[in-house]
Amino acid sequence: MTASPVTGLGSSRLGPAERAAALDRMAREEFDVVVVGGGIVGAGAALDAATRGLSVAVVEARDFASGTSSRSSKLIHGGLRYLEQYNFDLVREALTERSLLLQQIAPHLVKPVPFLLPTTHRVWERAYFGAGVALYDLLSFQMGSTRGVPHHRHLTRRGALRLAPSLRKDSFTGAIQYWDAQVDDARYVMTVLRTAAEYGAQIASRTQCLGFLREGERVTGLRIRDLEGNTTSEVRAKQVVNATGVWTDDIQELVGGRGQIHVKASKGIHLVVPKDRIHSSTGIILRTEKSVLFVIPWGRHWIIGTTDTAWDLDKAHPAASKADIDYILDHVNSVLTTPLTHDDVEGVYAGLRPLLTGETDETSKLSREHVVAHPVPGLVLVAGGKYTTYRVMAKDAIDAVAHGLDGKVAESCTDRIPLVGGDGFQAMWNSRQRLASRSGLHVARIEHLLRRYGSLVDDLLELIADKPDLAKPLTGAEDYLRAEVVYAATHEGARHLNDVLSRRTRISIETWDRGVGAAQEAADLLAPVLGWSKKQRDREIEYYRKRVEAERASQTKEDDQEADAHRKGAPDIVPTATP
Secondary structure, X not given: OOOOOOOOOOOOOEOHHHHHHHHHHXXXXXXXXXXXXXXXXXXXXXXXXXXXXXXXXXXXXXXXXXXXXXXXXXXXXXXXXXXXXXXXXXXXXXXXXXXXXXXXXXXXXXXXXXEEEEEOOOOHHHHHHHHHHHHHHHHOOHHHOOOOOOOOEEEEHHHHHHHOOOEOHHHOOEEEEEEEEEOOHHHHHHHHHHHHHHOOOEEEOOEEEEEEEEEOOEEEEEEEEEOOOOEEEEEEEEEEEEOOHHHHHHHHHHOOOOOOOOEEEEEEEEEEEEHHHOOOOOEEEEEOOOOEEEEEEEOOEEEEEOOOEEOOOOOOOOOOOHHHHHHHHHHHHOOEOOOOOHHHOOEEEEEEEEEEOOOOOOHHHOEOOEEEEEEEOOEEEEEEOOHHHHHHHHHHHHHHHHHHOOOOOOOOOHHHOOOOOOOOHHHHHHOHHHHHHXXXXXXXXXXXXXXXXXXXXXXXXXXXXXXXXXXXXEOOEEEEEHHHHHHHHHOEOOOOHHHHHHHHOOHHHHOOOOOHHHHHHHHHHHHHHHOOOHHHHHHHHHHHHHHHHHHHHHOOOOOHHHHHHHHOOOOOOOOOOOO
């Protein structure tokens, strides 16, 4: 067994120097396990392996969480609708994970959120849904865990309208309020990766898997290309984990065939609208003919989604069509006193769910459960599942890795490992007034930072102490400080302007201009940290503007094919320009 690359805790920093060092080590060392994929499952697998004492490398072809893991409904939930499918084990598993994330693993990133479930029949529907929500609460107590969220309650129509005055009185007869949890999905992935780095994982984004190294039938590593430096190298490993989500089949083809496990992509889109467009102090969940529609509180906004349709076009940039947007608006408007229009939509994003293929062609009926397999010696595949149960998927994948390694591998312990920023979070939250006084920032700003960085907020405050100008809000995106842009590059692995505006922050979906107005200032802040020439800085801004233009154009097209064609009109940013 290769020794763990660190003794005790190392640095969780993912800056340019750390990326270069990681690539250097990948070219020189043999690892116990190399993970392909920097989404939530790959990040979870890296952390699980690193905390078992294994040496770990992670490669991601684009930015961390740039696929499915930044484009979800941003909920940590048990899946209330799966109760109707009698999938009690999946719901129980997800609720157990929800409790762990809320109370032990990431209290700074995951928080409770209330939902109102309107009913339209006074007797049978209230009894039916009431029984389901009661079971939902009951299952969250299983295995000795506590909920971490309040108990559900039944409401009259008048009581529901006090919470959600925007609901049409004639659209429902009563309601049930229950609780789930929410998270900034992309930030959570990055935090899991930073925690893995703290335990010794070597991590590099913009690093593409070109193929597998083989000795006979056995996979012994990867051939990779650093897309930024346009160089190729080999990474030797005792085991390789394919955790690439909707790209699972593509990676499997590199090893000589897809095997027996296939993944189908299902597109889900979400709209972002200002908070004042819907008057409610609670989220809302609505049943549709195919699934459910969530109206989710999101700071000064609402996120409304999602759709569930098959997608076999560009996986890197799934496009939302006008038909998708109309579908969501039509359904949410059926219960609102003041209907939403296209002019109310600030942001739109589309993501792809990696679903295990079944006997049905309807993606809404495919399995959300996951599978782990050993398609060839030395290669572990993990696919399917849902964001909430990422830690279980990762554990199962590394259990399979352990089975393929010689020697004893420790059991998973990630159910007891707080993510970076989680340790000491509650104490810092209790001290937020003092932090505000000491830093000169408003307490509301400190609360915002604590919910994004937890106890790592001291890193931000040190940056501001060194350069007070970084305490100013970013022009055009005042919810975020200039310091957060710099920190994204120095500590959080951001390599490009789009990484910062779309994933380290959510400026691209939270501002009317999709972040174009903040692009120049953000690029100016990033340039010295990332060593950009003026040519590269200008290229970053131009690329971002073209990406926004392409997305806006795609969202005016009636069908997927037209939308996809327009979305692919934007150029890619890698490889980077030379000085």
